[in-house]
Amino acid sequence: MVSTSETSTAEDRRARSAGAAGFFTQGFVFISLTTRLPTVQDHWGYSDTTLSLLLLMMVLLAGLGTVLAETACKRVDSAVILRAGLLGIAVTVPVFALAGDQVVFIASMAGYGVALGAVDATTNMQAVAVEHLYGRPILPSFHGAWTLGGATGAAVALAMGHLPLSATAAVAVVPLVVSFAPFLRRAELSVQQSAGVEVPWRPIILVGLAMVLFYMVDTAAFTWGPQFLDKVFTTPHQLVALAVFPYLLASGACRLAGDTVVARFGAVPVLRIGAVVASLGLAVTVFSPSWPVAVAGFTVMGAGVAVVAPLSFSAAARIAGTGFEGEDDPALRHARVDAVIARFNQFNYVGALLGAVMTGLVGAGNLRLGFAVPMVLILALIPLARAFAPVRPG
Numbered sequence: 001m002v003s004t005s006e007t008s009t010a011e012d013r014r015a016r017s018a019g020a021a022g023f024f025t026q027g028f029v030f031i032s033l034t035t036r037l038p039t040v041q042d043h044w045g046y047s048d049t050t051l052s053l054l055l056l057m058m059v060l061l062a063g064l065g066t067v068l069a070e071t072a073c074k075r076v077d078s079a080v081i082l083r084a085g086l087l088g089i090a091v092t093v094p095v096f097a098l099a100g101d102q103v104v105f106i107a108s109m110a111g112y113g114v115a116l117g118a119v120d121a122t123t124n125m126q127a128v129a130v131e132h133l134y135g136r137p138i139l140p141s142f143h144g145a146w147t148l149g150g151a152t153g154a155a156v157a158l159a160m161g162h163l164p165l166s167a168t169a170a171v172a173v174v175p176l177v178v179s180f181a182p183f184l185r186r187a188e189l190s191v192q193q194s195a196g197v198e199v200p201w202r203p204i205i206l207v208g209l210a211m212v213l214f215y216m217v218d219t220a221a222f223t224w225g226p227q228f229l230d231k232v233f234t235t236p237h238q239l240v241a242l243a244v245f246p247y248l249l250a251s252g253a254c255r256l257a258g259d260t261v262v263a264r265f266g267a268v269p270v271l272r273i274g275a276v277v278a279s280l281g282l283a284v285t286v287f288s289p290s291w292p293v294a295v296a297g298f299t300v301m302g303a304g305v306a307v308v309a310p311l312s313f314s315a316a317a318r319i320a321g322t323g324f325e326g327e328d329d330p331a332l333r334h335a336r337v338d339a340v341i342a343r344f345n346q347f348n349y350v351g352a353l354l355g356a357v358m359t360g361l362v363g364a365g366n367l368r369l370g371f372a373v374p375m376v377l378i379l380a381l382i383p384l385a386r387a388f389a390p391v392r393p394g
Contacts, residue, residue: 012133018181019126020145022082025178026119027149028156029089031248032171033096033112034222035157035241038230043165044102048227052360054106055223058113059356063349065117070342073125078338079183082122086179088115090172097169117349121342128317128337129184139310140258147252147306150222154245161238186334204340206387207315208347210271213381214308215351217278217374220359221247221298228367233291242295247302254306267311267388275381278304282375286368308381315388316344 041051069081092111099105127142153171160167225243229235235242254261262270281300288294317337355374363370 012130014182015126015133015184016130016138018178018183019123019130020142021178021181022086022119022123022126022183023142023145024149024152025086025089025175026116026123027146027151028153028174029093029149029171030116031150031153031222031244032157032168033093035154035226035244036165036168037223038226038237038240039165041227044105048360048364052357052364054109055356055360056353057106058109058116059349059352061110061113062117062120062352063346065114065119066121066342066345066349067117068114069118069121069125070339073122073338073342074335077186078122078125078129079185081118082126082183083179085115085118085122086175088112089119090176090179093172093175094169097166117345120348121345124313124345125338125341126184128313128341129186129334131314131317132337133184137259137262137314139314140255140262140307143310144252144255144258147248147255151245151248151252154241154248157241158238158245161241186338204316204319204344206384207312207319208344210308210381210384210387211312211344211347212351212354213378213384214305214312215348216354216358217282217301217305217378218309219352219355220371220374221301221355223356224359224363224367224370225298228285228371229291229294232367233294235291239291242291243298246295246299249302250299251302251306254303255310258307258310262307262311268385270307271311271385271388272382274304274306274308275378275385276304277301278378279375280304282371282378286371286375305378311388312347313341313344316340 037051040046041048046054065085069078069085072081089112092108092115095104095108096112099108123142123146127139130142131138156171222244225247226240229240229243230237278301281297281302281304284297284300285294286297288297317340319340354377358373359367359370361370362373
């Protein structure tokens with residue numbers, strides 16, 4: 001079944017809504033947890049270095065979840081994997097919030113990491129498949145749903161700032177409910193077809209490097225932004241989530257406008273200007289004299305990098321869907337796109353490692369230094385942007 005934006009069916013629209021709900025849930029839970037990291041640190045008495053190592057473990061296991069999703073999607077529908085990942089999150093989040101023992105707490109972080117990786121990969125598989133059905137770019141709106149979920153999570157964290165860590169268990173209701181959504185299904189593959197699901201690696205490296213840079217600054221903001229406000233300034237404890245909330249609002253607004261802006265000006269100039277804006281925003285944060293100025297810097301950064309991820313996934317999907325034997329077979333094409341998106345999603349976790357772990361380790365004594373690193377590295381998007389230019393015949 002292939003439809004265009006003019007002939008999209010009710011089934012297509014349900015699949016789009018379900019995919020958006022998956023993105024919303026992922027953003028909601030992730031931000032709900034990361035904005036409580038100062039509370040986690042106080043609750044367990046962890047140092048910045050210990051917290052960095054725990055985040056390293058979680059990110060590595062999220063990468064493992066993506067690898068498992070890539071392997072499974074060659075034979076199993078991404079909708080099935082997505083449901084399993086959402087149920088995994090619904091189980092591990094209450095354990096994270098209610099654990100009375102450090103071993104149980106760390107095990108919950110590990111389980112959440114694997115489930116997060118599976119959900120991260122499969123929501124993007126769903127998004128690019130639905131975009132193909134619609135026949136027009138709609139990935140920014142899916143990532144906008146993630147941002148909306150994250151903003152909702154940040155708002156909930158602000159409202160729950162005075163409550164103990166155990167209150168965070170309530171967010172598990174959302175992934176539990178969304179796991180029953182009508183996600184897009186694909187036709188089953190035969191053994192011969194699944195053997196033909198090959199993943200090109202070299203063509204997606206340059207676009208993948210842009211993804212690394214995006215998730216480096218994105219994860220640094222989510223993971224260490226609240227800590228920055230908490231450690232560098234005397235920010236009221238219940239307001240540290242403001243490092244994330246305005247960032248998400250700015251990012252969401254730019255993603256909603258992303259389709260129109262990119263269609264008018266092209267991906268290359270949008271990415272290059274965004275890199276400069278993001279670097280300036282981080283500079284404002286790094287040199288900020290007060291916490292409200294630091295929040296303004298995070299907000300500007302969010303606007304600058306907003307469309308990098310959806311443009312990257314769209315580019316990877318184009319690479320996946322063309323130029324291979326059997327590309328006229330819809331089921332095989334769908335499976336190949338799924339496999340490529342899962343492989344491509346691994347760049348996410350390389351960036352997350354840099355953002356979560358490097359920022360924390362470099363900034364262990366002074367988080368201003370930790371945020372100075374992504375402030376400089378994000379400018380590498382300027383030369384990488386040419387990889388997003390449309391390919392012209394000849």
